[in-house]
Amino acid sequence: LAAVAQMEADLARERTLDGLAAARARGRVGGRPTVMTPDRIEAARVALAGGQSRAAVARALGVSRDTLYRHLDALVVSEVGETR
Numbered sequence: 001l002a003a004v005a006q007m008e009a010d011l012a013r014e015r016t017l018d019g020l021a022a023a024r025a026r027g028r029v030g031g032r033p034t035v036m037t038p039d040r041i042e043a044a045r046v047a048l049a050g051g052q053s054r055a056a057v058a059r060a061l062g063v064s065r066d067t068l069y070r071h072l073d074a075l076v077v078s079e080v081g082e083t084r
Contacts, residue, residue, distance in 0.1 A: 044068060045075065054069070054072075
């Protein structure tokens with residue numbers, strides 16, 4: 001009986017993976033959309049260069065400081081060309 005249950009689980013996993021692959025082929029992207037678009041990241045960069053605090057910039061964009069820090073860190077890494 002355990003073998004039948006395992007086979008059923010394997011089939012379900014396979015169908016799920018096939019469905020996800022088909023959705024990706026149709027252009028669907030899974031996951032939560034990002035709130036920090038390239039335009040918003042650039043606006044944050046300009047505001048910070050203008051002397052605003054990170055907390056004030058995060059408030060103005062309506063995101064948490066952690067979200068702002070994460071995207072700024074990614075921006076710095078991409079500009080420098082380093083990986084973490």
